[in-house]
Amino acid sequence: TKTALIDFGKILLFGFTFGFTFAHGLAFVIKKNYVPHYLLNVVSLSVVLLVYVESDILAHESGLLAVVVMGMVLGNLDLPNLKELLYFKESLSVLLISILFILLAANINISDMELIYNWNTAILFIAIVFIIRPIGVFLSTKGSSLKFKEKLFISWVGPRGIVAAGIASLFGSKLLQKGEPGAEYITPLVFMIVLGTVLLNATTARYVARMLGVFLKHSEGILIIGASKMSRLIASYLKQNNRHVVLIDNNHANIDQAKKLGLEAMVADVYSDTLGDNIELNDMGYLMALTGSAEINEYVIERFNHQFGENGSFRLVSAEEMNDPENNPEEGLFSHTDDFIKLMEAIRSYPAVHEIELKNGKHYQQLIDITNEDDEIIPIFIKAPDGEIHIITSFNESFNTISDGYKLVYLGKMFDLDKIH
Template structure:
């Protein structure tokens, strides 16, 4: 209970304070485990500790690989493949040299651990990307590297171990053949399982309520069968399975992805607390050994930048992108769990210096998680690879009213984008200089064409109620229901429909998009009213013309708050109320101005 609670609490505090979640999870695990001695997960779980961690890593890695659609890296796949191949090889060699000369490990042990330390992994990269506002290119490169290299790091360490035994005469050349056959089997098993699952889903052979649980069970099966054939090949199998399903254009892939993402957040939170809480106190103290510190600094400032800069020579990556990617390489759960396996295996084979591996791995994991977690946002902003602007607003559905509303939001210095499937309907918005996108918001193609992470609010304002609700439902996992709005229903009972299926009802239940368009044709215009201590919101309401429609309030702090049917907005002095006012108000203002000018002219003539 405490493990799960501390993990999720760390995630929540990180979200509230905009801090790296991985760092807080590590700190909470260290406090509850070796420092205060409240929990001892390795002892409590006993023989289930290792299997539970391994199966959880399999699920996390599969969930990450479900996001590896090749469309995402279209146009910059060259640097991605260079980093995960040539870059990984350079990191292996350079990391092995650092382990030997800096940490003082024997060549055999250094060769094995150098292969393992090429991993970064989704357990640490994905939470960092979730909290930072990286540009799409470096974010995609880091994500692909983390997920693809994770299984290959474990396999590379296994290959190095087999080579060490072969060089010592303990293994025959046949062992190498078995290693490659087992790796091939794992990849083929993963591809076949992913293909079979996708085919069954598309043929309707699995009901909707069983799709996610079945994938969950098959992932565990594929991982375990592969790992029984040869240790550490299971990670390759589940990665291959996820990549296969991600590129099959399965219609229900998003539902599975959201389910797996929720499971992964829970598992990452729990496992990081478990692992850090299980670090013995003497291991924690030993990481301050000068050799370990020298090794960690070498990995941070020499090995990682060298591998990225060398492998990306001749690619279109900019200096800024190389600098950022060459710095960000946090190690996580895979490094901790697999190093424990190799530490015990190497010790059994007589390599006594392998007892240093646990402290070495934990020092590298802790240092990279803290250093990269706290600097990824700052460095990306310094290099111009992050959006420093406030998250913007997407309006789905092009209309004259949508263009007018977008203009009012732009006047408030808000980033606005109007999306519509028809190019012609966007003409009004284009004439007003509003950013537009012609495409289907629900299409997977749009997800890869646009960086939707730059927007945190969405208004569904088409003239089709069901479509508006579908858009809202689709984006609930990404934006949250509190940031999703739609115009009122044209037919039906809005109180029933909106409470269960739709977003927050904009401007009241009676103002659907057709009514708003009609008001615009009648001469309604946008009115901005600054509130002061002398002219309060009560004064504004007492003076407004009947049928005035309050749209939103710009708070004095700068954020926007929309008027909705389920939220009582209370504007205060310093805020600006933006409303949709009838022509009578404009005529009254014109008449007031004419009368004011007449009185001024009369006064001047008397003088």
């Protein structure tokens, strides 16, 4: 027992020490740009392999702990190229896991599978799929923001068991060599569970998702490019009205301010090739370009219109378009008399979003005429009685369906109700 505890202590000591030290060392090298960008993935992989081998030499079985600790530390550091490393890791994981499955399966003979060809195996499979795995998922997600139906779906399409398959192949063969009774069942049983769940879950995942109501039918999320104070005000209002909003900006200060407000925001470059692959943006259906650069706004609409703006893509009008209302763009936002500078000047004096009840279409048009004359009032949305929000565009300001119960949502100074008849 004493020897086992000493060995376990050595594993913890070397695993945590190597993982923590090399993680900060690699982070330092990356931040200082000592490694050329095109060699970043190769160098990172080489360091991981080095940590694994060196730690394992000094304390047997500590290599795996060292690289796990290294990954955890790197994942929580502010690395500029973390996304690229993650994409490389995902590609590498798919490749290695596929190879590992093939190698492990090569150790299984048909005669081994015939050993478990009975009703007891079927009972075990059912217990794992419908009892054991759901219990594990619900316990591990306790306290998370996942809904009950989402947890059920995760239970159905849960982990495939590559770790279990690897351990079973390793220990099963060793126990079999030592003549332990029942050892011949370990490896084929684990592979049967892995194979069965893969076939069952992969063929039924879509139907189960529809049945549980977790299938994404419509992309209703709103992606806002630019996280300025104006964007944060608009995003906060949309979030309060139960809309999924994500802010993107390459300015860290803007993103930090957005996160302090409880908004979902991320540092990203719209010119990056990886933005379109971000899984966190898979439910985006509306695109709003609200940066201070007309060129960036136009670029965003042109590049990401089909990917993130299937329900609508909009941008602020430029200073030139604002002075030429006859050539107003169809994707123009809010008002043809307000560009980014005017919007920022308005919210600098009146940093708030307001709502005002609408009586009919005529009343709405009267309010729009007032906003065209007052630079400190900017109309942004029409809110329907059922809570649905319609974006006001600079191209077409008319809403024929407006009646009692609708609201005009606007930025800046509040309307002087005494002037509205």
